[in-house]
Amino acid sequence: MGDIVTVDGLAKRFGDLVAVDHVSFSIAEGEIFGLLGPNGAGKTTTISMISCLIDPTEGDASVAGSSIRSEPLAVKRALGVVPQEIALYPTLSAAENLAFWGRMYGLSGAELKHAVDDALELAGLADRAKERVEEYSGGMKRRINIAAGVLHKPQVLLMDEPTVGIDPQSRNHILETVKELNEAGVTVLYTSHYMEEVEFLCDRIAIMDHGRIIAMGTLNELRDVVGGMDVITVSVENVSDDVLEQVRASEGITKADRSDGGLTVLTASSGSVLGKLVATLESEGAHVTSVTVAEPDLESVFLHLTGKSLRD
Amino acid sequence: MAKLLHIAAKDFKIVARDKAAFLILLGMPLALIFILGSALGGVGESESVDIAVAIVDVDEGSSGADFAERITEVEDLQALFNMEVRSDAEAVRAEVERGDLTAALVLPSDFSERLDAGEPVTLEVLQDPGSEIAAGIWSGVARAAAANLSAGQVIRVTVADALAGAGVPAGAQDEQTGGHDHEIELDAVVVEEAEVDTDTRVGMIDFYAAGQTAMFLLFGSMFGAFTFVKERREQTLARALTTPTSKFQIVGGKSLGILGVAAGQFLVLYIGTMLIFRVDWGNAPAATVVVGIAEAWAATGLGMALAALGKTERSIGGIGPAVIMLFGAVGGSMIPAEFMPAWMAPIQSVSPSYWALESFLGLMRGEAASTVIGPVAILLGIGAALYAFGVWRLRYE
Numbered sequence: 233m234g235d236i237v238t239v240d241g242l243a244k245r246f247g248d249l250v251a252v253d254h255v256s257f258s259i260a261e262g263e264i265f266g267l268l269g270p271n272g273a274g275k276t277t278t279i280s281m282i283s284c285l286i287d288p289t290e291g292d293a294s295v296a297g298s299s300i301r302s303e304p305l306a307v308k309r310a311l312g313v314v315p316q317e318i319a320l321y322p323t324l325s326a327a328e329n330l331a332f333w334g335r336m337y338g339l340s341g342a343e344l345k346h347a348v349d350d351a352l353e354l355a356g357l358a359d360r361a362k363e364r365v366e367e368y369s370g371g372m373k374r375r376i377n378i379a380a381g382v383l384h385k386p387q388v389l390l391m392d393e394p395t396v397g398i399d400p401q402s403r404n405h406i407l408e409t410v411k412e413l414n415e416a417g418v419t420v421l422y423t424s425h426y427m428e429e430v431e432f433l434c435d436r437i438a439i440m441d442h443g444r445i446i447a448m449g450t451l452n453e454l455r456d457v458v459g460g461m462d463v464i465t466v467s468v469e470n471v472s473d474d475v476l477e478q479v480r481a482s483e484g485i486t487k488a489d490r491s492d493g494g495l496t497v498l499t500a501s502s503g504s505v506l507g508k509l510v511a512t513l514e515s516e517g518a519h520v521t522s523v524t525v526a527e528p529d530l531e532s533v534f535l536h537l538t539g540k541s542l543r544d
Numbered sequence: 545m546a547k548l549l550h551i552a553a554k555d556f557k558i559v560a561r562d563k564a565a566f567l568i569l570l571g572m573p574l575a576l577i578f579i580l581g582s583a584l585g586g587v588g589e590s591e592s593v594d595i596a597v598a599i600v601d602v603d604e605g606s607s608g609a610d611f612a613e614r615i616t617e618v619e620d621l622q623a624l625f626n627m628e629v630r631s632d633a634e635a636v637r638a639e640v641e642r643g644d645l646t647a648a649l650v651l652p653s654d655f656s657e658r659l660d661a662g663e664p665v666t667l668e669v670l671q672d673p674g675s676e677i678a679a680g681i682w683s684g685v686a687r688a689a690a691a692n693l694s695a696g697q698v699i700r701v702t703v704a705d706a707l708a709g710a711g712v713p714a715g716a717q718d719e720q721t722g723g724h725d726h727e728i729e730l731d732a733v734v735v736e737e738a739e740v741d742t743d744t745r746v747g748m749i750d751f752y753a754a755g756q757t758a759m760f761l762l763f764g765s766m767f768g769a770f771t772f773v774k775e776r777r778e779q780t781l782a783r784a785l786t787t788p789t790s791k792f793q794i795v796g797g798k799s800l801g802i803l804g805v806a807a808g809q810f811l812v813l814y815i816g817t818m819l820i821f822r823v824d825w826g827n828a829p830a831a832t833v834v835v836g837i838a839e840a841w842a843a844t845g846l847g848m849a850l851a852a853l854g855k856t857e858r859s860i861g862g863i864g865p866a867v868i869m870l871f872g873a874v875g876g877s878m879i880p881a882e883f884m885p886a887w888m889a890p891i892q893s894v895s896p897s898y899w900a901l902e903s904f905l906g907l908m909r910g911e912a913a914s915t916v917i918g919p920v921a922i923l924l925g926i927g928a929a930l931y932a933f934g935v936w937r938l939r940y941e
Contacts, residue, residue, distance in 0.1 A: 283786040308788040315786075317779035321554070323561045335550045336787040380783075 236261040236388055236419050237282070241291035244277050251277040253443035254291065259388075259421060259436075264414050266434030267423040268530060270542055274443040275423040276316060279392050282421070283313045296387050309337075312386030312418075316393045318373045319380075322366035326357055326376050329365060330383055337384035351383035354409060371402025378409060388419045395429060407432060427530035427542060439534060446537050454533050461486060462502040463532040466495040467522040468513055475516045482508060489541040491531070496541060498532050547789050551797025555771050556804045565767045569809045570816075573760035577817060580756075580878075581749030595678045596626045598648040600633045605656020612651065615689050625682065640670045647671045647682035659693075746908045751880070753823040754904035757813045758897040759872030761839050764809050766864035768802030768847030772938070773857050781940055795848075795935060802847040806840035824908060831913035835903040838923035842896035845927035848934025871895040876902075899923050 237259040244252040252274040259265040267275045280286045282293050284304040292299055298306035320329045330348045339347050352358040355375035357368075365373060378394055391410065395403045410433055414420055424430050430437055431451055438448040447454055471490060479488045479497065484505040487498040495513075499505045502525050513520055534542045559565050599615060601608040612629045615621065630636050630648075639645040650668040652658075658665045669686050671679035746754075775781035775798075784794050814836060817823040825832050846867070854860030874884060874891045875898030884892065892898040899919040906915050 285782055285786050305788050305790075308786060311786065313783065313786040315779050315783055319779040319783035321558060321780060322778075323558055324554070328557075332550065332554050333783075333787070336547065336784060336789050338788065340546070 234261060235259060237265075237293070237295050237421065239278070239282065239291075239293040242278065242281055242288050242293055243290040244274075244281060244286065245289045250443050252281070252288075255440075255443070255445055256291075257438050257445065257448060259419060261387075261419055262414070262417060263435045264410070264420040264422060264433050266430035266437040267421065267440055268425065268427060268430045268437055268534075268542070269423075269440035270425055273425075273440040275440055276392055277443075278440075279313075279390050279421065279423060282307075283311055283390055284308055310387045312381040312384065312389045314378050314381035314389065314391040314394050316396060318377045320365045320373065320377060323364055325362045325364055326352065326355075326368070326379075327361040329376060330380055333380040334383050339384055347383040347385075351379035354382070354412075355379040356405065369402075371398045371405070374398050374402060374406060375409070378406060382413060382418070386418065388421065389413060391420060391422045393424055394422075395424070395426065403429075425542060427534075431530060437530070439530070439537065441534075441538050447533060451530070454530060455528050457533050458498060458528040458536045461498050461500050461528055461532065461536070463526050463528055464497040464499060464502055464506060464509065465491065465524045465526065466497065466509065466513065466520060468494045468518045468520045470518050471495055471513070472516070475513065475518060478512055478516070479509065482512060485509070487535045487539055489535055489539065491541045496531060496535055498528075498535055547793045548797040548800060551784075551794060552800035552804055555768070555798055555801025556808070558771060559767050559801075559805050562767070568763055569760065569767070569805070570812055572763075573756040573813055574816060574820070576756045577749065577752045577821060577823075581747075581752040581821065595624060595646045595682070596644065597682050598628050598630045598636050598639075598645055600630050600636050600648055600650040602631055602633055602653045603651050603655035604653050605660070607656035607659050608651040611655070611689065611693060614692075615649075615685065621685060625685075637670060640672050643672050645670075645672070647679040649682070649686045746905055747824075749821050750823050750825075750908055751905070753813075753817040753821060753825075754901055754908065755872075755877035757810065757817070757836075758839065758875065758901040758904060759868065759877035760813070761806050761810055761836070761900070762843050762846060762868040762871060762896060763864075764806035764840070765802060765843040765845075765847035765850060766860060766868065767805060768798070768844065769850035769854060769860045769864065770857050771801070772798060772847075772851035773854060773860060776939070777856075785940060791940070795938070799844050799848060799931070802844045803840055806843040807837055810836035810840055825904070826907035826910060828907050828913040831916050832904065832907050834920055835900055835907070835916050835923070838920040838927075839896050839900040842900075842923045842927035842930070845930030845932075845934065846896070848938065849930040850934075852934045852937035852939070868897075871897045874898065875900075893922075894926060896923055896926050899926075 235258040239255060239257050242252055242255045243250070255274070255278055257265070267278065269275050277286070281288045282295065282300060284300050284307055288300070292301050294300070295307045296310040298310065300307050321332070324332070327348055330351050331344060334344045334347050349358070352361050355372075355378065357372060357375060357379075360368075360372075365376060368376070374394060378391070381391075382389060395406050398406075407429060410420060410422065420433075422430070422433055434451070436448070436450055437454060438445045439454070440446070447457060471494070476488065476490065476495070479485060479495065482505070484501045485497055485499050489496055497505070497509060506523065506525065510520055510523065531542050534540075599612045601612050603609065609629075616627050616629065621627065633650060636645065636648045636650075640648055648670040650670065652665065652667075655665055667686060667690055669679075669683045671683065772781070775784075781794070785791070811833075814825065814832065818825065850860050850864050850867075854863055870891070872878065872895075874888050875881065875895040876884070877897050881892060881898060881902070899922050903916040903919040907913070
């Protein structure tokens with residue numbers, strides 16, 4: 233399959249701030265491509281440029297053979313966009329919202345009606361189609377938000393952190409929906425700062441930080457970046473800056489940083505490091521509740537490349 | 545064009561479902577029209593005391609002066625009316641037309657001659673239709689005086705006939721009756737009411753219907769601006785920009801939505817005030833609607849300007865009412881514009897409320913429909929200028 237999205241040296245500056253710094257990648261037709269990075273890494277700005285919402289300062293991108301600079305309308309016709317915000321009209325019903333967005337993509341008549349019905353089925357909300365969106369739960373709003381981006385059956389779907397702030401059940405529904413859409417032939421560019429989502433969904437992944445792509449490849453290729461290392465995750469309370477520095481300075485520890493509920497440590501010799509690590513933490517008054525040793529994941533890749541946790 | 549209409553229809557639907565918008569755009573003006581129109585309804589008609597009236601005596605004989613004197617000397621009438629006897633009929637007619645005089649009683653030049661001949665005499669009462677009650681009282685006075693005169697005539701004729709039956713010589717009868725030989729007529733003197741060809745005066749309820757409509761139409765602009773800012777905040781504007789829809793279509797559609805809201809609001813207030821308060825908007829409904837639509841366009845321009853100036857709904861909620869109330873106040877929506885000091889004229893000239901209200905009131909007074917052409921052109925110009933500024937300064941993200 234050929235590339236359906238090509239990004240070539242895209243850059244965006246807002247005054248002195250470099251939001252995106254000469255990013256290049258391509259997405260093959262039928263692929264799910266992930267952009268992984270912490271908040272502020274430049275993922276949304278990259279998607280905004282590809283969707284022709286903002287103009288790039290430098291570089292270009294093409295979608296389905298059309299340039300975002302010279303043929304923005306053709307690009308927009310090929311794209312479906314699911315923004316990070318729930319971009320819906322709260323006082324209109326789900327069906328009214330979908331019909332409106334369908335019309336914005338040029339649908340009308342029976343075609344529009346079928347598209348709305350299909351999108352409601354996809355969201356699992358056909359039985360609540362006439363309720364106002366403001367009466368929906370957060371997860372239901374997210375599902376309609378996605379439905380509004382796909383009802384015109386785009387070639388490429390851009391999804392910007394579509395699972396932010398929702399319950400696990402709705403998140404699973406959304407992830408399954410993305411898989412279904414992809415199996416139906418839709419190419420997906422998916423951004424997230426949740427590595428589990430990206431690992432679950434994406435064929436290839438680009439890791440972004442400070443506006444740059446710092447690593448790119450399949451999940452296994454990225455794991456190889458930290459090849460031979462283990463990830464030790466310690467559930468611990470009260471890790472002070474001094475303790476963190478002590479851990480980082482310990483022999484055999486490659487990288488260490490705080491993570492959700494504790495500490496993540498990257499090491500090539502987990503057997504010898506583990507005991508000393510726990511002893512160091514407890515001697516400094518930190519209360520260790522659990523320790524796990526695992527194969528490297530994207531979190532450890534990010535830690536290895538940047539020296540900080542993905543969720544910093 | 546289809547997308548433009550879809551965007552406008554969506555915005556219209558959103559505003560129509562907004563209870564606060566419904567209250568401000570329709571509830572508030574109707575309530576204010578009722579309260580202000582009812583509270584100040586008597587003030588504009590000045591019928592309590594000192595009603596200016598005239599008796600026009602152009603009689604070539606002496607009976608006219610006697611008749612006028614009999615009316616003007618009645619103390620009760622002096623307490624109620626400011627009466628003067630005049631001989632310049634055309635000038636008096638003009639004064640009634642202008643509303644300077646509430647009414648006038650006109651005695652014809654052959655008043656004495658016809659009375660002496662025993663022929664019926666017709667008196668004319670000129671009335672200002674804008675002071676219906678006061679003019680009606682004067683008309684009643686004229687009828688009562690005419691009835692007295694008629695009764696005198698009857699007595700004279702009856703006595704003359706009796707004297708003739710008793711064999712009194714005609715010459716002697718003449719000394720007693722004035723020497724006439726004719727049938728008794730109980731309506732020897734009749735009063736005929738005449739409406740002068742004048743501008744219709746506008747009652748207070750009519751004034752406030754026009755005034756509040758002219759002011760509250762601009763509030764539609766505020767809700768239009770709200771939709772822009774809300775769409776920016778909720779990212780629906782950004783989402784629309786990622787669809788194959790041009791900025792021209794998006795801005796045009798949203799502008800059409802504001803225009804639709806303001807035009808719909810005008811039609812509801814126009815028809816509603818006619819049905820609820822019996823407001824008389826004049827005899828040129830098409831011209832009135834044209835003025836309303838022209839002000840709705842000015843409101844659209846104002847909405848775009850507010851959307852460009854305000855970053856948040858709160859800031860628009862602060863700027864919008866201040867600008868609209870200022871336009872409304874100097875435009876005469878609360879107090880008639882002619883009471884405003886001269887230095888306010890420059891502000892009046894850029895107030896859409898002023899031009900709309902002047903046009904509405906003119907049409908209510910019976911002015912020709914063509915008189916609104918100038919104000920409508922000015923309203924369209926103000927709307928275009930505000931719209932251009934709004935489009936120039938509008939932020940999409």
